[in-house]
Amino acid sequence: MRLSLTSRLSVISALLPALMVMLVVYIGATSWTAWMSLTNSRMLPNNNFVGFRQYELLLTNDRWLTSVHNVIIYGVLFVSLALLIGFLLAVAIDQRVRAEDTIRSIYLYPYAMSFVVTGLVWQWLLNPTLGIQHVLRSWGFAGATFDWIVRPETAIYCLVIAGVWQASGLVMAIMLAGLRGVDDEIWKAARVDGLPKWRVYISIVIPMMGASFATAAVLLSTAVVRLYDLSVSMTNGGPGIASEVPAKFVMDHLFERANIGLATAAATTMLITVIAVVAPYLYWRARKGEVR
């Protein structure tokens, strides 16, 4: 279709703001970050090219290595537990329970809270002298111990607990929509076939819900990469550096430790990692689209 000059101009001018935002904010800022990671910028950005020096420093930085280790533990546990619990909650609600609306709202409620609030609440709950351990002991379980948050080797699991608590409701909502999409007659056919309910879920319903699982997994994964505020508000990376995460590493080095070079190197590493994970998936999706 050929458009006249004026109508083409109006199309271009309508698209221009979005294009500018895209170019300046995303491409521009990302490229600038990548460039900065190749300089020796400290508190203020400069253009002294130092090659991959910052990356070498990064890979020997204890705090960075702990952060990466933590985000892997968090990512695997958080995504799998949130999917599992969210799915089980959805299955529970799908049994035509009474007061379904109320229960659904309660399950979804944590998701309405910011990570900062979630972090604070769970910090109190997990605090040995204030929270669950204290309550259990005051009930007479003198030996009760739940002090994960103050022990370096378990602090990251506390972040997992809080994260799963917050995100399960969202997964539940997505899964419930998927479950409701299963034709009632399939359930009837399965009953006539004599299949037990758990068998129907495992062999028939879950394979039908690929799209729901993929949607939930993608949403959860972005939350893993963004993980920052939970760590700040719950443990502030502690005890020591035991619950540091990559995004917090970047923020701290950018604004507190005045090390722009190292911070941007860390940020670029995160970006490359995400691309390395997502690109094969997108490629596979595109190929699949062609086949159809």
Next chain:
Amino acid sequence: MQRSNVDITNLQIGFGGLKVLENLNLHVDASEFLVLLGPSGCGKSTLLNAIAGLIDVKGGEIRIGDRDVTWAEPKDRGIAMVFQSYALYPRMSVRKNLSFGLKVARTPQDEIDSRVGEAAKMLRLTELLDRRPSELSGGQRQRVAIGRALVRHAGVYLFDEPLSNLDAQLRAELRVEIKRLHARLGATMIYVTHDQIEALTLADRIAVMQGGVIQQLDTPKKIYREPANRFVASFVGSPAMNFIRGRIARDGGLAFIAGDARFDLNGYAFRTPPSDAPAVLGIRPEHIEVIGSDHPSAVPARVEMVEPMGADALIWCRLADGTAFSFRSDADAQARAGDTLALRFPAEAFSLFDDQSGQRL
């Protein structure tokens, strides 16, 4: 293959305060093909689901093969069922769809293989066994669904509007296939539909339902020829039966009077002795004939419209009092809008109904 009879006595089904079926009785013989026919919401699917055990009953008894199964699980009733939406397991191959139920029931593998092979052969699915349902056409999917029922070697096969999702041509094909299947297996089949053609072509007996009540239970021929009430008369038959309001008169020979028109009732088999009373005369379009205007029982009518239907034509007319009706004639009939025809209404083909109750007289 076992063939079970089905006995339903005083069945009651309700949801909350709503009564769907009340004191329903139905007997289905072994090897019989029974069709439950009715408009949507008449309770036919509810009845079928109750036989299958997919909904709870409030009272009464359901016996399949002389065994009380009122409270038995669907899998223990010796039934198999085919659904309107096919209800195939979407991520499983055709073979897995057919065999999964047997496998879960711990049927020996060689028995599963032989049953699947047999059903696949009967339904021409052998080539399709390794495909997924999404790779099949609607007709093939429904054949798979029928196959999944067949491998159960059930005593009763239940069909819940199995052809409603298919287009007209496939529907006709699969209808023949189901009829052939019944002839070959001699299995008991209960079939729910709102399509009267399906009912008339397939059934040994039809149960016409409305409002949760079986209006008439009889052979297709009787249902068509001698409808028990006005509902059955108007629901079965296409083009629909004509209804003419008037009254029965016994002065000067038994006749039906509608305005100036007089229809001779000599030859009509009354169920109850006739009396002078308002009534409704029903006659099917194919029973009305054109005759010479000098014939003593000729009724004049004015042609309003001609609907050509290929093999024949449907001619819409009005009586002198304005009652509209239609009749079938040859495709090359000469009638035109505005013509006046002399028509013969044969009393043997009448269905007379009480004006109040709608029951056949």
